[in-house]
Amino acid sequence: MFTRRRFLETTALAGAALVVGVRFDSRPAAAVEGLAPDAFVRIAPDNTVTIISKHIELGQGSYSGVATILAEELDADWSQIRVESAPSDAARYGNRLLGGAQVTGGSTAMADSWSQMRRAGATARAMLVEAAAREWSIPASEITVDRGVVSHAPSGRRATFGELASKAAAIAPPAQVTLKDPKDFKLVGKQPPRVDSRAKTDGSAQYTMDFAVPGMLTALIARPPRFGATVKSFDATAARRVKGVTHVVPVPAGVAVVAESFWAARKGREALRVAWDESRAEKRGTDELYAAYRVLAGRPATRARREGDADGALRGAARVLEAVYEFPYLAHAPMEPLDAVIRVGADGCDLWAGSQAPTIDQQVVAQIVGVPANTVRVHTLLGGGSFGRRATPNGDVAGEAASIAKAIGGDRAVKLVWTREDDIQGGRYRPLYVHRLRGGLDAAGNIVGWEHRIVGQSIASGTPFESAMVKDGVDRTSVEGAANLPYAIANIAVDLHTTRIGVPVLWWRSVGSTHTAYSTETFLDELAHAVGRDPVDLRRALLAKHPRHLAALNLAADRAGWGQTLPSGRARGVAVHESFNSVVAQVVEVSRRPDGLPKVERVVCAVDCGTAINPDVVRAQMEGGIGYGLAAALWNEVTLVRGRVQQRNFDTYRPLRIGEMPAVEVHIVPSGAAPTGVGEPGVPPIAPAVANAFFQLTGQRVRRLPFARLAAAGTRTS
Amino acid sequence: MANLRINGAARTVAADDDIPLLWVLREQLQMTGTKYGCGIAQCGACTVHIDGRAARACVTPAAVLQGREVVTIEGVSGDVARAVQETWRRLDVAQCGYCQSGQIMSAIALLSEIRRPSDADIDAAMTGNVCRCATYVRIRAAIHEAATTLGA
Ligand code: FES
Ligand code: FES
Numbered sequence: 009m010f011t012r013r014r015f016l017e018t019t020a021l022a023g024a025a026l027v028v029g030v031r032f033d034s035r036p037a038a039a040v041e042g043l044a045p046d047a048f049v050r051i052a053p054d055n056t057v058t059i060i061s062k063h064i065e066l067g068q069g070s071y072s073g074v075a076t077i078l079a080e081e082l083d084a085d086w087s088q089i090r091v092e093s094a095p096s097d098a099a100r101y102g103n104r105l106l107g108g109a110q111v112t113g114g115s116t117a118m119a120d121s122w123s124q125m126r127r128a129g130a131t132a133r134a135m136l137v138e139a140a141a142r143e144w145s146i147p148a149s150e151i152t153v154d155r156g157v158v159s160h161a162p163s164g165r166r167a168t169f170g171e172l173a174s175k176a177a178a179i180a181p182p183a184q185v186t187l188k189d190p191k192d193f194k195l196v197g198k199q200p201p202r203v204d205s206r207a208k209t210d211g212s213a214q215y216t217m218d219f220a221v222p223g224m225l226t227a228l229i230a231r232p233p234r235f236g237a238t239v240k241s242f243d244a245t246a247a248r249r250v251k252g253v254t255h256v257v258p259v260p261a262g263v264a265v266v267a268e269s270f271w272a273a274r275k276g277r278e279a280l281r282v283a284w285d286e287s288r289a290e291k292r293g294t295d296e297l298y299a300a301y302r303v304l305a306g307r308p309a310t311r312a313r314r315e316g317d318a319d320g321a322l323r324g325a326a327r328v329l330e331a332v333y334e335f336p337y338l339a340h341a342p343m344e345p346l347d348a349v350i351r352v353g354a355d356g357c358d359l360w361a362g363s364q365a366p367t368i369d370q371q372v373v374a375q376i377v378g379v380p381a382n383t384v385r386v387h388t389l390l391g392g393g394s395f396g397r398r399a400t401p402n403g404d405v406a407g408e409a410a411s412i413a414k415a416i417g418g419d420r421a422v423k424l425v426w427t428r429e430d431d432i433q434g435g436r437y438r439p440l441y442v443h444r445l446r447g448g449l450d451a452a453g454n455i456v457g458w459e460h461r462i463v464g465q466s467i468a469s470g471t472p473f474e475s476a477m478v479k480d481g482v483d484r485t486s487v488e489g490a491a492n493l494p495y496a497i498a499n500i501a502v503d504l505h506t507t508r509i510g511v512p513v514l515w516w517r518s519v520g521s522t523h524t525a526y527s528t529e530t531f532l533d534e535l536a537h538a539v540g541r542d543p544v545d546l547r548r549a550l551l552a553k554h555p556r557h558l559a560a561l562n563l564a565a566d567r568a569g570w571g572q573t574l575p576s577g578r579a580r581g582v583a584v585h586e587s588f589n590s591v592v593a594q595v596v597e598v599s600r601r602p603d604g605l606p607k608v609e610r611v612v613c614a615v616d617c618g619t620a621i622n623p624d625v626v627r628a629q630m631e632g633g634i635g636y637g638l639a640a641a642l643w644n645e646v647t648l649v650r651g652r653v654q655q656r657n658f659d660t661y662r663p664l665r666i667g668e669m670p671a672v673e674v675h676i677v678p679s680g681a682a683p684t685g686v687g688e689p690g691v692p693p694i695a696p697a698v699a700n701a702f703f704q705l706t707g708q709r710v711r712r713l714p715f716a717r718l719a720a721a722g723t724r725t726s
Numbered sequence: 727m728a729n730l731r732i733n734g735a736a737r738t739v740a741a742d743d744d745i746p747l748l749w750v751l752r753e754q755l756q757m758t759g760t761k762y763g764c765g766i767a768q769c770g771a772c773t774v775h776i777d778g779r780a781a782r783a784c785v786t787p788a789a790v791l792q793g794r795e796v797v798t799i800e801g802v803s804g805d806v807a808r809a810v811q812e813t814w815r816r817l818d819v820a821q822c823g824y825c826q827s828g829q830i831m832s833a834i835a836l837l838s839e840i841r842r843p844s845d846a847d848i849d850a851a852m853t854g855n856v857c858r859c860a861t862y863v864r865i866r867a868a869i870h871e872a873a874t875t876l877g878a
Contacts, residue, residue, distance in 0.1 A: 065822075066822055067820075067821030067822030067823065067859045068821070069821070201815070201816075201818060202818045202820070204820065204823065205814070205815045205818050205819075205820055206815060207823075208820035208823030208826050209811045209814045209815055209819075209820060209823075209826060209830060210759070210799065210800075210811065211757075211758070211759020211760070211798070211799035211800050211827050212759065213823050214758070215761075215824060217758070217761065217762060218752075218758035220756070226753075251742075251743065269749065269753050270749055270752075270753060270762075271743065271745045271746070271749045271753075272743075275743065341858060342822070342824075342858055343761075343763055343769070343771060343822060343824040343825050343856070343857070343858040343859070344761070344763075344822070344824045345762070345763070390822070390823070391822060392761075392822045392823070392824030393821075393822040393824060393858050393859055394822075395858075427765065428763065428764045428765060428766075428769075624818060625818075628818065628821060628861070628864070631860065631861070631863050631864070632821055632859045632860045632861065633860075634860070635857075635859075635860020635861075635862060636858070636859070636860050638860075639860075657764050657765075657766055657768060658763075658764045658766075658768035658769050658856060659766065659768050663769070663856040663858060664856075664860055664862070665853050665856065665862075666848065666849055666852045666853060666855070666857075666862045666865060666866065667849035667853055669860060669862035669863060669866075671863070672863050
């Protein structure tokens with residue numbers, strides 16, 4: 009069988025003039041003429057420049073970012089740029105910052121792409137220039153390139169990329185290329201419009217949920233009511249009677265109901281009777297977990313960081329403050345529920361998904377279906393949000409789809425859909441944590457000791473990432489943001505109790521910083537208040553050795569008018585936090601809603617993300633991160649009672665709505681450094697900044713998230 | 727079977743079994759611009775126009791729509807639609823984009839009714855449209871800007 013992989017190899021051997029289109033179907037793509045110096049760009053005779061993104065577009069702007077970098081060095085015209093997603097091939101499309109697997113995550117897309125895409129663009133440019141030089145018999149050094157046009161001023165000759173592409177394909181790619189001086193950038197740092205806005209405003213953007221192939225079936229899975237339960241028996245009589253239901257099959261995740269349409273699958277699932285074996289299921293509720301964690305928070309734990317002697321400093325302190333924090337399980341709830349389309353054929357297997365980790369999916373599907381990994385083709389479609397949920401260490405959704413395909417046999421494609429209820433109740437949550445902080449002050453009001461203990465599940469434990477992420481018993485995702493506390497405090501101890509609970513957990517937009525930024529930044533605020541220091545001044549004093557933190561903090565404070573009087577009924581709060589190598593400071597203004605919760609009126613955000621490739625995308629990610637973090641801080645929690653999840657859908661897992669979105673101003677700290685993350689770092693500061701402002705306004709410290717628990721508990725605080 | 731008018735054309739669809747309009751559009755007519763987000767009228771991803779008003783296709787049985795005029799993101803047209811879609815592009819409102827068909831349909835319905843909406847009008851008309859990417863700052867700005875473009 010002439011597989012696509014084989015086709016790629018063959019055409020690569022046949023020379024650069026033949027290149028392969030990356031398509032979303034499994035037929036060998038048609039060869040087109042043009043220039044394709046490497047795996048990342050293709051220039052066609054019709055003058056289109058197609059950039060192949062190895063990073064999935066989930067809304068974070070990766071397609072636009074990758075294209076901006078490459079088009080910059082290529083000197084392409086923005087209007088000729090197209091972006092396609094890369095096929096699954098870790099050898100060519102691996103993320104060099106994540107061990108070489110083809111994975112989008114950890115806010116690394118720009119950092120990983122920066123030098124690679126610049127080089128790819130510069131290489132293609134050099135080949136076009138050389139083609140023109142040969143064609144016109146002039147020295148390459150006399151040629152200029154601007155917005156997709158190659159010209160020679162002395163002779164007045166000009167050619168478009170498209171006109172030169174096929175000739176350039178005959179030229180060997182140069183071994184060395186010169187990259188631009190950043191001062192000559194025309195796209196990077198400017199505002200090229202997003203490449204995906206048109207398709208996302210006329211209904212044509214295609215997500216996995218929209219993808220279909222002829223004859224495709226739709227599957228839903230009846231999932232256990234408690235985590236860890238398994239199918240004991242099931243009665244499919246009624247389900248099979250539902251018109252359109254074709255198969256009811258047991259799979260590791262539960263019982264799959266497969267049908268000719270979503271609606272039939274849903275009806276079939278409703279009619280299905282399943283008896284569950286819950287003998288090994290997790291039956292504790294979140295109240296019990298909090299209670300157990302609070303006990304653990306009082307006991308010594310595994311050390312994650314030691315500076316000086318925190319214990320001694322706290323014993324000798326004039327005053328010791330202590331606070332205990334509770335953080336709930338959180339669902340990601342991306343707007344597009346989880347889904348995948350799979351087809352197992354004689355020539356291999358195709359998976360269409362909006363997955364952050366094609367390499368993992370490829371291996372998982374191969375293992376389940378029982379075929380070599382290189383015969384599994386993963387086609388990455390646009391993702392309707394993810395926030396970490398579409399990157400699982402075990403390729404859960406792809407694996408479920410594969411298990412269904414295997415169970416029903418045949419070669420009809422199957423689309424697995426998670427309903428919103430499946431999504432909210434199906435686990436892989438941001439773990440529940442309890443933190444205990446103690447801070448020691450000397451008689452002069454200096455912070456002399458800082459002790460931080462974190463209790464919660466490990467995200468990496470039991471996954472293929474364990475060896476890389478868990479060191480000396482400490483999962484760094486549990487303590488990131490706490491173990492690297494930037495403040496100049498002589499004696500610091502950070503400890504971790506890792507718990508084992510049968511609730512599946514996962515990284516959630518900004519991972520450890522979702523909770524560590526909250527406890528550290530609100531506790532520092534408590535210490536500042538205890539000694540009568542202004543919270544910005546105190547941070548400045550303790551951040552003298554951290555210029556990026558200082559710059560972001562100062563920028564946000566200045567633009568927010570920190571220190572200036574506010575109308576009554578309003579108060580300000582501040583937080584600054586580093587995550588994914590970017591530093592974000594936020595100053596918020598809050599008032600009070602009729603129900604007593606904070607209403608966030610305005611957020612002034614300053615971000616240092618190195619070179620801002622697309623400043624407007626950076627702004628958008630800060631806006632979005634603020635809104636995403638705010639929904640969680642105010643309302644979101646997944647609670648369990650006797651092991652059963654209490655929330656079901658957006659009625660009980662409350663998303664932020666337009667009237668609750670604050671005005672947001674984003675300021676970017678000028679930087680010539682290599683780019684760092686923006687997808688996640690906007691999230692961590694918002695909740696603590698709001699909490700600090702809320703304290704200013706009300707005198708209440710909120711130590712249990714979400715804020716909505718305040719209303720439930722009256723005015724009780726820890 | 728039911729006879730519907732969708733985007734100005736007569737369509738015969740299988741509308742038994744209380745199937746919602748959403749799944750008829752998506753699976754029988756291959757109009758996938760209208761999205762599934764919650765299925766219980768909580769997110770607005772499935773917003774379409776029924777006789778010119780914004781409605782949630784996920785809870786609207788297709789069978790009750792005989793004789794009604796349904797317009798989806800694929801068929802929306804006119805000055806207001808153009809202004810909204812162009813402004814959405816100019817401001818790069820969309821992030822993941824999955825909610826945006828619904829946002830745009832609600833915004834068009836709003837601007838068709840109120841030519842100069844206030845912030846409170848926007849809150850009221852758009853509150854049923856969730857955006858998990860939280861593009862709300864730009865949605866609001868785009869509605870105001872589209873209103874200005876329309877010169878009401
Ligand atoms: S899918 Fe209809 S409102 Fe959510
Ligand atoms: S743009 Fe992603 S949900 Fe709105």
